[in-house]
Amino acid sequence: MPVEMSSRRSSRITDEEISELISKLQSLLPESRRRSMSRASAAKLLKETCSYIKSLHREVGDLSDRLSDLMSTMDSGSPQAEIIRSILRS
Amino acid sequence: MQVTEAFKHAFLKQMLLGFQASAVSTKSMGFQERKNAIKLSADVAMAVARGSRKWTRGLIAGLSEERQNRSFLRLILGEQYESLLKPCHSSWKIPRCKKIVRRSLRVCWRKQKKNQSGVLARTLVEKRTQELKRLVPGGESMDGSSLLDETLDYVLSLRAQVDLMQSLLTTFEASKLRSHSKRRLPERKASYVSK
Numbered sequence: 699m700p701v702e703m704s705s706r707r708s709s710r711i712t713d714e715e716i717s718e719l720i721s722k723l724q725s726l727l728p729e730s731r732r733r734s735m736s737r738a739s740a741a742k743l744l745k746e747t748c749s750y751i752k753s754l755h756r757e758v759g760d761l762s763d764r765l766s767d768l769m770s771t772m773d774s775g776s777p778q779a780e781i782i783r784s785i786l787r788s
Numbered sequence: 789m790q791v792t793e794a795f796k797h798a799f800l801k802q803m804l805l806g807f808q809a810s811a812v813s814t815k816s817m818g819f820q821e822r823k824n825a826i827k828l829s830a831d832v833a834m835a836v837a838r839g840s841r842k843w844t845r846g847l848i849a850g851l852s853e854e855r856q857n858r859s860f861l862r863l864i865l866g867e868q869y870e871s872l873l874k875p876c877h878s879s880w881k882i883p884r885c886k887k888i889v890r891r892s893l894r895v896c897w898r899k900q901k902k903n904q905s906g907v908l909a910r911t912l913v914e915k916r917t918q919e920l921k922r923l924v925p926g927g928e929s930m931d932g933s934s935l936l937d938e939t940l941d942y943v944l945s946l947r948a949q950v951d952l953m954q955s956l957l958t959t960f961e962a963s964k965l966r967s968h969s970k971r972r973l974p975e976r977k978a979s980y981v982s983k
Contacts (some may be wrong), residue, residue, distance in 0.1 A: 713820065713919070718936060722936065722938070722940060723936075723939070726940060726944075727944055730981075740913050740916075741912035741913045741915075741916050743915060744913065744916035744919075744920055745916050745919075745940065747920060747943070748916065748919050748920055748923055750943065751920075751923045751924070751942075751943060752923065754943070754946040754950060755946075756951060757828065758830065758946070758950060758953065759827065759832075759951045761950065761953040761954060761957060762823050762826045762827040762953075763823055764957055765826050765953065765956070765957055765960075766812075766819060766823040766826055768824045768855065768957065768960050768964070769807070769812045769813050769822060769826070770813075770815070770817070770819075770822060772813045773813070774813075776967070777963035777964065777965075777966070777967050778960045778963060778964065779813070780808070781882065781959060781960065781963060782804050782808075785800055785801060785804055786801060786804055786805065786808075788797070788801070
């Protein structure tokens, strides 16, 4: 299987890709972040996207913590266990 | 990408199966171990519910790099595990590219004059792109247009993951409160009757 040398060349973003990126990513970011970026540059937008992804990662970590607390006090007779069983049955 | 009812259902079911497989309700489990097992189940569930994408394969490949995850992944994914790891070029990193970018960044900063704003902007885009590539699973080996598509898809999936975990948490907490209040009622009745 030939090594994909072309991907090294094409890892640079072209200008059309940049403008596509701007419009699509802008629509993706939550309202609060969009408002402060009236003249969004590609670099700013990429930075916002990166920090948005990082904040979503942090939220998942935090929710895992809280679920962990709840699961630790769960036994097979608890209502949480029943909820789990009913979802798995569906 | 649309967050459909089918996606939500597949995610929840897959995550709960993962909880069962790693026995997260075992009382003797340490906090960190339980938390890691929950997060692992949530990530695998997100990848499975989404289906085959560059980022989902990248995510599974990344999780697979840690030895302690492998038996869980094999158990939970079954045959899918082998096929998800197969296209090896998806996980092919381009370490040299980073060095080249860093070197060219240093050169560009040294050459900074007033009218270099075009070069600066392009360099900054390259730098941010590299950061985005590190954040999106499998991003290191993606080209510009793939990275765009995969980023959008990944962010939408992450948002769904957050929402679904939150709703599960809320459901659990609500059921816990309900069961506590139910237990108290019979006692109150008894004291009223005795009066």
